[in-house]
Amino acid sequence: MSKIAGDAFNVSLLKRVFQYVRPYRKIFILSIVLTVLLALIAPARPYLIQHTLDNYIMTGHYNGLLTMTILMLVLLVLQAGIQFSHTLLTNTLGQSAIRDLRINVFNHITKLRLKYFDNTPIGQLITRTVSDLETIAEIFSEGLIVIIGDILMVIVIIGVMVYRDWALTLVVLLPMPLLIIATSIFQKAIKSAFQEIRTEVSNLNTYLQEHISGVSIIQYFAREEQEYKKFVKINARYRDANIRSNWYYSIFFPVVEIISAMSLGLLVWYGSRSILAKPLAVTPGTIAEFILYINMLFRPIRELADKFNTLQMGMVGAERVFKVLDTDEITANKGSFVPERMHGAISFDKVWFAYNEDNYVLRDISFQVPAGKTIALVGATGAGKSSTINILNRFYEIQKGEIKIDGVKIQEYELNHLRSNIATVLQDVFLFSDTIFNNITLNNPDISMGEVVDAARKVGAHDFIMRLPGGYQYNVMERGATLSAGQAQLISFIRALVYNPSILVLDEATSSVDTETEMLIQRAIENLMQGRTSIVIAHRLSTIQKADKILVLDKGEIMEMGTHQELLKLNGYYKRLYDLQFNSIGVEK
Template identity: 75%
Template sequence: MAAVSGDAYDFGLMKRIFRYVKPYRRIFVWSVALTVLLAAIAPVRPWLIKHTLDAYILPGKYTGLVMMMVAMLVALLLQTLVQYQHTLLTNQLGQSVIRDLRIAVFNHITKLRLKFFDKTPIGQLITRTVSDLETIADIFSEGLIVIIGDILQVIVIIAWMSFVDWELTVVVLLPMPLLLVATRIFQKAIKSAFQSVRAEVSNLNTFLQEHITGISIIQYFAREKQEFGKFKQINARYRDANIRSNWYYSIFFPVVEIISAMSLGLLVWYGAKSILSKPMSVTPGTIAEFILFINMLFRPIRELADKFNTLQMGMVGADRVFKVLDTKEQTPDTGTLAPEQLQGNVLFDKVWFAYTDENFVLKDLSFEVRAGETVALVGATGAGKSSTINILNRFYEIARGRILLDGQDIQAYQLDYLRRNIATVLQDVFLFSDSILNNITLGHTGISMETVVDAAKKVGAHDFIERLPGGYQYNVMERGATLSAGQAQLISFIRALVHNPAILVLDEATSSVDTETELMIQHAINNLMQGRTAIVIAHRLSTIQKADKIIVLDKGEIKEMGSHHELLRMNGYYKKLYDLQFSSAGIDKQGR
């Protein structure tokens, strides 16, 4: 897509927005039709007032006044009904469009690579998905269609005025160039102000999301005052941006009123001169009609600047939203393989991987995990253990080499099939604000309650879940705040078990639990591993001594490989890690 600037006249961007209007053509057509009707009936009431003055009141004919009053009432009711339906349909159209757009944005975001989220603040994405989309709805409810209606109304009124008295019309429109200049200046100034407002909203959302999520860290380190100071600065910038936009309005609207008063003054001067002349060239009813026309003329012109800015804000919001939709950070899903059963044989063949550019975190990595084997990855922090798991799941793409699954490149498999067959239990368990049952099944309708209960019993979590209010329907709140770390970890094990994966990945899965809980789930882990390929990442070397193979990583390279006893006999890197860990444990036990 061509680059867009958020300009109100960016027809390319508008055309793209209108692709989402296609399902609602009928609503759009009716909205435009009512817009035209509103413009058409705008001069009716002023004309009725003119006719009433000239034909009835001034000549003293009171017998027809009731009929004219009824006609004015009918015209008012008709305009009210049309305006009501117009407002209803334009808002319905806008909300329908952003509903579809929000679905498209959320669906797109959930398919983006983790690399995208590494460099994009979550608060910024929230702004794009919520408030920026709302500005697009305003394009229809307060922007484009209303602008069309206002322009039509101005054209109809000027045409009607010219038909009634073209000389008087020229006099009334003399100050109009001043209004057009003021409107153009205001439009440019307010656009810049609105862009600043949107930028500060995004900054504010990002700050709030990060700091509310990390509130425990702020309180642990007593950073409340410092972070409050940062928030005040961001909030002050947001306030200043809003004040600047309001300042432009506070200047523009009085200027419009002054120009409108000039038109009214010229009308009264010229009208009075014409009425007093012999013969009378302008009737009092015409003057009254033109007074109403001036109000009807300047109101839409004054609001046009505001509506154009609403349209511009919608364009700015649409520009940002479509930039998210145009992000090419999705993992290519071109694979076609989805066999009924996966054996789980994994082969890393000379794999190189970097998160950024050429800063490789995995270098020439080659190893094999045979189907049904348990392989452990050990090493210091930053050795590349978690990165190995991330590229196996295709959260990130490798730079060189191959990763084979049952002899086929992992890119040959359908992406959802690949990830369904690799269940990962992480150290930092994430639970949604939902029931325990939904956190286990993740909304998968093919998983029965019996399967969930059976898995919970195998893991040893059924008893504690049944003791909770509501049992499996108990709401764990955001991030599982109402559960202990051990209980949350047990639920993550049930989640892995019920999805029946071919490959099980345990990424520091027992490091967050106490010794008693670890012993309780160790048996469950053994049950999970039976008949499955298992890749275990652990700092506690005691938990992986029974692994078929232990791979020792350091700075993204394999230093040693073998069983626990084989590695100890090598008296190398693994032996040093083992001695260091167990000597440290011994010191702790002795209290020294």
């Protein structure tokens, strides 16, 4: 674990955390004021009890006893009110700051390059956004402010004890070095246990997210028992980490109670000798007062070790969260070019691209697509078809060459403007757990219901949508679970159309639909491609025969380029793919 994990008061990290407190500085200042008040009020009750016992109970002064009882009751109500306000404010402060931080984290994550998600488990990011952020909230509700209050209370109580009777205070504090040693040992042990717990929580979340999302694959291949056994092991490690932390607590708290009892025993021994002495060196009221002081002194000392670890775990959580925020794998958006209209002429000039350095998946790719024309990308799996689309959208940055749209480098376009003019329909349709309307518009207020209905009619999907309960307000559930593959594909197609893109990308867009639905989409495609630059990726060569240009890719290189008829005449790579596909399914050429 890094230096941050080992240093609960890492100043630079605390500064970053407290940046999110600035909007709530009034709440923070009021919390500190209440913390100081609680520390100052704490010794008052034992003193009043001593005064009552020695001056009114021992002397039989009833009126004075009644007055002191009322005074202590008022003090108790006041202290309870301050404690309530303190707890409410510190929790409000923590949750408000964490709300803002969580918004920043989510906003940052959505802007990260896809390359980051290629190497980072989604469950780990969920842990950062939920569990780790909650540990940061505890810096305020159970950590730093509470620690300051406890330390201040200890100082005030010891100061009052010394003022009241320095000799008796010295006797009471004799076991204190033992408590300091025990606390130090506990703090180190529990820190290690908490770090292990945070690691296992992350592992558990990652495993659950992946395997619940992929539960259909588990069931298809009858892997339930094997995955169950793996989960049992991961869950057992999490359980063992928690048991270890509880074991340290089960040792530490009894040790503190023993040391506290030692202080109490020394108090009783010394106080009894003093009471029996003539004249009285210590009064019975003072003994009762110091008994209360011992309880008040050992409670915050006992909890300080736990609070320090709460703070430390908050700092560990902060380190992990800020590590995500500090990730610079965001698509550099230095471009500012926002043309009134993008025509869609595409140019690739000697483009080289690799997901990992030097392991190129696209090699020296050059082609042009005039505005309004259609190009088809053909090739086996891994040929580089989808990678071509990814770099056009700037999901990844190319290593060499230039990509231009309308003669302007794509890096010069404002990123949102660039992507909003490139609509993509993917083979693997993703629908959110929301209404059909919101899945189409993606909550864009600029898109009206009329535009959505118009696009749905052009695609041929309006009728099936209106047959669903609620029509466009029908909730498709997570990943569109209540729709067929063809219906989900149609909705994703409408989603692309309502944004009125200059460039339309169809990435295996009809591969998951039935023949009837494919016919609907094909009819819509023929109309909607008019006036738009279109890039079509398809395994089924029958879907791209009318393309203005076909690009044949193999292992990241352009093997052939031309129209369908031109490529057939070459009697090369495309012709072999064509013969293999059409002969294997018995379709006439």
